[in-house]
Amino acid sequence: MLNFSCIFLHKFAAMQTVLLSKPDLFSFKECLWFLDRNYDECLHRIDAEAITKAISLNGNPLVFTLEEDEKNILLKTENKASSSENMDELRRYVIDWMDMERNIEPFYELLKRDKKLSYMAKDFSGLRLIGIADLYETLCWCIIGQQINLSFAYKIKRRLVENYGRKLITSKGEFLLFPEPETMAGITEEKLKELQFSRQKANYIIYISKAFCEGRISQGKLSALKTTEERLELLTSLKGIGEWTANYALMKTLRDPDSVPYGDIGLLNALSNHQLIRDRKDKKNMEKLFRKFEGWKSYLVFYLWRSLASPSFQAK
Numbered sequence: 001m002l003n004f005s006c007i008f009l010h011k012f013a014a015m016q017t018v019l020l021s022k023p024d025l026f027s028f029k030e031c032l033w034f035l036d037r038n039y040d041e042c043l044h045r046i047d048a049e050a051i052t053k054a055i056s057l058n059g060n061p062l063v064f065t066l067e068e069d070e071k072n073i074l075l076k077t078e079n080k081a082s083s084s085e086n087m088d089e090l091r092r093y094v095i096d097w098m099d100m101e102r103n104i105e106p107f108y109e110l111l112k113r114d115k116k117l118s119y120m121a122k123d124f125s126g127l128r129l130i131g132i133a134d135l136y137e138t139l140c141w142c143i144i145g146q147q148i149n150l151s152f153a154y155k156i157k158r159r160l161v162e163n164y165g166r167k168l169i170t171s172k173g174e175f176l177l178f179p180e181p182e183t184m185a186g187i188t189e190e191k192l193k194e195l196q197f198s199r200q201k202a203n204y205i206i207y208i209s210k211a212f213c214e215g216r217i218s219q220g221k222l223s224a225l226k227t228t229e230e231r232l233e234l235l236t237s238l239k240g241i242g243e244w245t246a247n248y249a250l251m252k253t254l255r256d257p258d259s260v261p262y263g264d265i266g267l268l269n270a271l272s273n274h275q276l277i278r279d280r281k282d283k284k285n286m287e288k289l290f291r292k293f294e295g296w297k298s299y300l301v302f303y304l305w306r307s308l309a310s311p312s313f314q315a316k
Contacts, residue, residue, distance in 0.1 A: 035051060052175070
């Protein structure tokens with residue numbers, strides 16, 4: 001772990017560019033829409049149809065930009081320390097982040113069979129399930145977002161990141177990295193309450209951070225478990241992690257294709273909008289719907305979330 005919070009990357013280093021071929025049914029525009037929904041996002045910046053983000057690869061800070069041309073995603077970085085090995089890892093990060101290797105045609109075939117959902121294959125064509133690479137960040141984000149609206153959750157996340165994350169300074173400006181568990185494990189509840197965390201959420205953040213530091217949970221440990229049931233059991237054994245958070249983490253970080261965060265307000269709203277459930281406790285009809293999308297349940301959740309901002313959500 002680096003022991004300083006502000007890192008100056010090589011400001012005048014030569015730009016490196018890697019071309020990533022766009023797969024079929026891939027829309028960079030749709031992916032950018034999801035990442036730029038007018039919330040106070042602090043971990044990436046979107047300007048003129050390009051996205052710039054800071055990440056840490058094996059402890060090495062990198063800032064990269066994604067743009068597109070007709071056939072490719074252009075992956076650019078100006079960090080002089082970007083070795084060929086780091087660039088290969090960065091390339092893999094981007095492909096995984098935007099789920100670029102998945103053939104989503106089978107999902108679209110399932111959508112087209114459903115009269116109420118078929119419009120999604122056209123209206124959201126090429127949208128990929130955008131992931132969160134780091135399990136610790138995912139769990140903290142879920143804890144932050146519990147029982148508050150998204151707008152306030154993003155504000156709380158920004159305060160946390162600005163106070164305890166690392167700052168990278170490049171020719172493109174300042175970029176932030178999500179705090180590391182080693183940093184957060186030593187923070188007091190009172191310090192987090194100053195950022196408008198509730199006492200309970202502050203306690204959960206500190207607890208989860210210590211769990212990562214002590215090896216009770218890690219991305220590797222979770223990935224090594226063979227079944228979804230085992231993974232859910234490990235996650236929900238941790239204080240502050242319920243079924244919603246556990247399923248969200250499996251969907252966004254481990255890419256489990258069939259994780260459904262039942263009880264999610266946005267999901268319930270979307271299902272109700274499409275007249276797919278009779279009431280918000282109608283889990284029987286929810287499960288009946290999702291059984292039709294075996295192997296694609298997580299994608300259906302993601303598209304239902306997307307529908308909340310679409311005028312086409314009304315049942316057809």
